[in-house]
Amino acid sequence: MSGSMKSSIETMLEILQEKAQKGIVFDILNVYQRLTLDVITRTAFGIQTDVQTNTKSSTLRAAKLVFVTPYRDAMTFLGLSLPILRKFCMGVQDFISILLNKGQKPFIMLRRGIRKVMEMRRNNPKTKKNDLLQLMLDSSVAVSGDVDVSTLEAGNAELETAGSEGSVRMHFDHLHEIMFTNRYALEDVQYEDIHIPKGTLIQAPVYLMHHDPDFWSEPEIFDPERFSTKPNSEGITYLPFGVGPRNCLGMRFAQLEAKLALANMVYKFHIKLDEKHNDNLEILCRIRTLTPAKVRVKLEPRNEGN
Numbered sequence: 001m002s003g004s005m006k007s008s009i010e011t012m013l014e015i016l017q018e019k020a021q022k023g024i025v026f027d028i029l030n031v032y033q034r035l036t037l038d039v040i041t042r043t044a045f046g047i048q049t050d051v052q053t054n055t056k057s058s059t060l061r062a063a064k065l066v067f068v069t070p071y072r073d074a075m076t077f078l079g080l081s082l083p084i085l086r087k088f089c090m091g092v093q094d095f096i097s098i099l100l101n102k103g104q105k106p107f108i109m110l111r112r113g114i115r116k117v118m119e120m121r122r123n124n125p126k127t128k129k130n131d132l133l134q135l136m137l138d139s140s141v142a143v144s145g146d147v148d149v150s151t152l153e154a155g156n157a158e159l160e161t162a163g164s165e166g167s168v169r170m171h172f173d174h175l176h177e178i179m180f181t182n183r184y185a186l187e188d189v190q191y192e193d194i195h196i197p198k199g200t201l202i203q204a205p206v207y208l209m210h211h212d213p214d215f216w217s218e219p220e221i222f223d224p225e226r227f228s229t230k231p232n233s234e235g236i237t238y239l240p241f242g243v244g245p246r247n248c249l250g251m252r253f254a255q256l257e258a259k260l261a262l263a264n265m266v267y268k269f270h271i272k273l274d275e276k277h278n279d280n281l282e283i284l285c286r287i288r289t290l291t292p293a294k295v296r297v298k299l300e301p302r303n304e305g306n
């Protein structure tokens with residue numbers, strides 16, 4: 001391991017070591033969430049935070065609030081079902097998140113942090129680093145007439161594409177939609193007996209596809225090898241990172257991080273599921289993510305030879 005990712009994983013291992021020594025049962029999802037936030041803030045946005053070591057970190061609080069809204073939330077339901085109420089519903093959700101985030105809109109707070117780093121990098125070449133943010137900053141200077149990535153920031157970002165025919169501005173509303181495996185029908189489509197009118201937003205039911213017995217044998221059984229083997233049928237049946245030219249830009253990065261974190265953890269500890277844990281994980285369906293409610297485990301340090 002090397003670089004920022006290594007140092008974030010080492011911090012996680014120290015936290016786990018402490019928990020293993022104390023022999024306590026804890027929610028490992030929470031530890032992973034803090035690790036992934038630490039890695040992304042360091043590597044993509046060049047910001048060093050205390051999200052792993054400080055459970056009261058304001059960055060951690062803001063980032064969690066961005067992802068917390070449940071799919072079944074009344075405001076989300078209303079906003080999606082009645083587009084006329086969409087702005088109002090988003091306003092109510094914003095208001096609640098501002099209250100929970102102690103007076104600041106979580107998106108704006110995170111964006112401000114990134115902006116500061118961007119200004120620092122632009123104004124002082126000595127602060128340049130070899131990371132994703134620098135790549136985006138450099139390409140925004142080098143490539144004229146292409147996407148101005150300096151306007152692509154987390155949260156209420158505006159993505160501006162300056163082309164020969166003028167400028168197309170996309171607000172966060174649109175960015176939000178392209179971050180998921182959603183596609184708009186650009187024209188009327190007839191798929192077998194289903195008519196899809198132009199402009200319809202189609203969302204791929206990823207969770208259902210990954211749990212469909214037509215595609216995968218015994219899909220509810222925990223089987224770490226499942227997606228390494230071929231599905232029961234042909235076609236696109238595995239798409240955690242989307243598919244096509246707009247699939248996930250960070251796929252390899254995310255997979256590398258997950259593998260490194262898991263390999264290091266398994267190398268150092270035996271992982272035991274808490275006895276009180278229900279057999280089935282409770283899955284929470286948020287508007288931006290799908291996560292288990294809690295994954296309660298206990299770790300035992302591995303001695304040499306076991």
Ligand code: HEM
Nearest residue numbers: 178179180181182240241242243246247248249250253254
């Ligand atoms: C386990 C972690 C991750 C998962 C499951 C995931 C999943 C996805 C999915 C499903 C999409 C939509 C793809 C589509 O519509 O076909 C997407 C898009 C995207 N992801 Fe990820 N992602 C992950 C981590 C990351 C990371 C770490 C980064 C950045 C370093 C990243 C950057 C992006 C970007 C920029 C897009 C938009 C691509 C485009 O529209 O062209 N993702 N991701």
